[in-house]
Amino acid sequence: IAGITQAPTSQILAAGRRMTLRCTQDMRHNAMYWYRQDLGLGLRLIHYSNTAGTTGKGEVPDGYSVSRANTDDFPLTLASAVPSQTSVYFCASSDGWGGTDTQYFGPGTRLTVL
Amino acid sequence: GESVGLHLPTLSVQEGDNSIINCAYSNSASDYFIWYKQESGKGPQFIIDIRSNMDKRQGQRVTVLLNKTVKHLSLQIAATQPGDSAVYFCAEIHSGGYQKVTFGIGTKLQVIP
Numbered sequence: 001i002a003g004i005t006q007a008p009t010s011q012i013l014a015a016g017r018r019m020t021l022r023c024t025q026d027m028r029h030n031a032m033y034w035y036r037q038d039l040g041l042g043l044r045l046i047h048y049s050n051t052a053g054t055t056g057k058g059e060v061p062d063g064y065s066v067s068r069a070n071t072d073d074f075p076l077t078l079a080s081a082v083p084s085q086t087s088v089y090f091c092a093s094s095d096g097w098g099g100t101d102t103q104y105f106g107p108g109t110r111l112t113v114l
Numbered sequence: 115g116e117s118v119g120l121h122l123p124t125l126s127v128q129e130g131d132n133s134i135i136n137c138a139y140s141n142s143a144s145d146y147f148i149w150y151k152q153e154s155g156k157g158p159q160f161i162i163d164i165r166s167n168m169d170k171r172q173g174q175r176v177t178v179l180l181n182k183t184v185k186h187l188s189l190q191i192a193a194t195q196p197g198d199s200a201v202y203f204c205a206e207i208h209s210g211g212y213q214k215v216t217f218g219i220g221t222k223l224q225v226i227p
Contacts, residue, residue, distance in 0.1 A: 004157075033212060042203065042217030043158070056213065090157050099146050099211040105157030 004106035021076040023091030031097040032074040036087040050097045081113045124222045133191040137204035144206035153200045199225045
């Protein structure tokens with residue numbers, strides 16, 4: 001069982017380009033999340049999905065979009081990347097979204113926007 | 115403990131000693147707390163959790179203490195090992211579940227062999 005996989009591991013991107021970060025989980029979890037982690041700040045929620053077919057905005061959703069076509073996949077798209085989106089991105093999943101189910105994180109994608 | 119800033123607070127501990135990592139949380143209405151461990155280049159990993167109706171919970175070599183009066187959380191690691199070297203951060207959750215979780219910045223634990 002792999003848990004959560006993310007791709008790519010790292011990416012350098014020119015400003016203005018479109019980029020999709022991939023996230024796949026094999027635990028059949030209902031809820032999935034995207035966070036960004038920046039030096040000096042805690043993890044911040046970008047978007048979430050409580051179940052396949054539904055998505056919601058987190059704390060910092062601007063410039064990002066997500067889709068949840070099925071249970072396993074939760075891609076994050078940057079429509080037109082800007083340097084302030086340079087960060088490490090983590091995908092996570094949990095069986096329930098209420099907060100008491102353990103949240104599992106992927107290994108992260110390090111994104112640099114020039 | 116944790117603080118806002120560009121540099122993570124660092125705790126250096128001799129191997130075999132006990133470690134205490136502190137966290138101040140912000141919302142008195144938070145009812146669930148989690149400690150995570152994050153090793154370099156990896157994603158966060160759940161360590162232990164505690165509900166607001168408890169003041170102590172023990173796991174394997176780890177204990178979490180909750181003081182709601184001063185909104186303070188601590189993680190105690192017994193007999194610290196080199197493999198414990200990582201960044202540790204707390205998370206507080208109130209109504210809204212993981213959609214409303216607030217993560218701390220973290221404390222870097224360095225274990226000296």
